[in-house]
Amino acid sequence: MPGSVPLALALDTAGVQVPWYFRCPISLELMRDPVTVSTGQTYDRASIESWVATGNTTCPVTRAPLADFTLIPNHTLRRLIQEWCVAHRSMGVERIPTPKQPADPDLVRSLVAQGPGLPALRRLRALARESDKNRLVMATRETRAALVEVAFATGGGGEEAEAEEAMAVLALVGLGEAEAAEVVAREERVTRLAKALAAGPSLEARVNAGAVVEAAASASGAEARAALGAADGVMEGLVALVEEKAHARAVRVGIRGLFALCLAKENRPRAVAAGAASALARRVAEGGAGEPERALAAVERLCRAEGGRDAVVAGAGGGSAAVAALVRAMSGRAAEHAAGALVAVVGGSEALQVEAVRAGAMSQLLLMVQGGCSERAKRKAQHLLKLLRSAWPATDSIANSDDFLQPY
Numbered sequence: 001m002p003g004s005v006p007l008a009l010a011l012d013t014a015g016v017q018v019p020w021y022f023r024c025p026i027s028l029e030l031m032r033d034p035v036t037v038s039t040g041q042t043y044d045r046a047s048i049e050s051w052v053a054t055g056n057t058t059c060p061v062t063r064a065p066l067a068d069f070t071l072i073p074n075h076t077l078r079r080l081i082q083e084w085c086v087a088h089r090s091m092g093v094e095r096i097p098t099p100k101q102p103a104d105p106d107l108v109r110s111l112v113a114q115g116p117g118l119p120a121l122r123r124l125r126a127l128a129r130e131s132d133k134n135r136l137v138m139a140t141r142e143t144r145a146a147l148v149e150v151a152f153a154t155g156g157g158g159e160e161a162e163a164e165e166a167m168a169v170l171a172l173v174g175l176g177e178a179e180a181a182e183v184v185a186r187e188e189r190v191t192r193l194a195k196a197l198a199a200g201p202s203l204e205a206r207v208n209a210g211a212v213v214e215a216a217a218s219a220s221g222a223e224a225r226a227a228l229g230a231a232d233g234v235m236e237g238l239v240a241l242v243e244e245k246a247h248a249r250a251v252r253v254g255i256r257g258l259f260a261l262c263l264a265k266e267n268r269p270r271a272v273a274a275g276a277a278s279a280l281a282r283r284v285a286e287g288g289a290g291e292p293e294r295a296l297a298a299v300e301r302l303c304r305a306e307g308g309r310d311a312v313v314a315g316a317g318g319g320s321a322a323v324a325a326l327v328r329a330m331s332g333r334a335a336e337h338a339a340g341a342l343v344a345v346v347g348g349s350e351a352l353q354v355e356a357v358r359a360g361a362m363s364q365l366l367l368m369v370q371g372g373c374s375e376r377a378k379r380k381a382q383h384l385l386k387l388l389r390s391a392w393p394a395t396d397s398i399a400n401s402d403d404f405l406q407p408y
Helices: 046-051 073-087 104-113 116-130 132-138 141-151 158-173 177-184 188-201 203-218 222-230 235-241 248-262 266-273 277-284 292-304 308-316 320-330 332-345 350-358 362-369 375-391
Strands: 034-037 042-045
Touching: 034 046, 034 073, 042 046, 104 116, 104 141, 116 132, 116 141, 116 158, 116 222, 132 158, 141 158, 141 177, 158 203, 177 188, 177 203, 177 222, 188 203, 188 235, 188 292, 188 308, 203 222, 203 235, 203 248, 222 235, 222 248, 222 266, 235 248, 235 266, 235 277, 248 266, 248 277, 248 292, 248 362, 266 277, 266 292, 266 308, 277 308, 292 308, 292 332, 308 320, 308 332, 320 332, 320 362, 332 350, 332 362, 332 375, 350 362, 350 375, 362 375
Parallel strands: none
Antiparallel strands: 034 042
């Protein structure tokens, strides 16, 4: 039925009646990218994709089974909606943009079938850069396997340029378990990847190699992660990316790569030796960690490795600075890892425990215990509360209460 445009669309359309046939039957909002399903019903693309992604196999309106999940753009309806928006511009309605359609799977297959060649690889890279939808279309076993073969081809001259371009596409598309296994299981490929990461011809090439390392580690088990982390240049290359001053993507890739590799215990001493603990702590202290949750999770793990705690303190700028940075980070999804790292940092120092209390750790920890954190996060918070109890001011009523101190 007619009604005002929902506030979620960020349109100031007070008093504007939106025709019902411009609304998505699922969200009841103005459609931005109308598509038609096999039953003939039209929905907003985002809404019907979410409907199907949650396991539904029927048409939301007719309840008839969907013969297939092909979504056909309804260009006529989209143009009518755009015309309506323009006609009501004076009332605060903004014209919806013309959406980019996902890449045609047949086009992707055709480019892959052309074999290793710079024009086809550059076209694939351009498609992958355009949108998440394109990357999803390209993330097939066939496409990724072909890219792996080109990226790790052994040759010279023009093949090096093609390998670099294929690596750039893989950095965007990612690796599945099968492709990750094909990379990690062959020593010469791991060596080539490590060399590209540590000494690639450009920062972009090193970042792309780092993204492939992260993808391979994320799709692999502990043994494969350990093999990647043991390769000469991998840890050092990722640390160098984290330390890049003015390249946000490099920092993100470095953090994600170190996080994935440090899931394997064998890699943690290697990461500490390569400077990962101090580099990550410095990023956290400066507030420049583009992946704060992963950065803090890696810091927490590295604190448990020999020399890790001292490296974290040094990287943050000293004990007081490390404590302040970790207390500031104790919010949101990263709170659990910040609390875990703080346990390691202040555990053997009464002075740093006092610093943690002064920095406001108590209020953050109590919020974690009382809030909607996971049970594991609450246990860490309770353990830290108990550890800091001797540093609480004697006049603080909480110091004489055991209400929040449960067995850890």
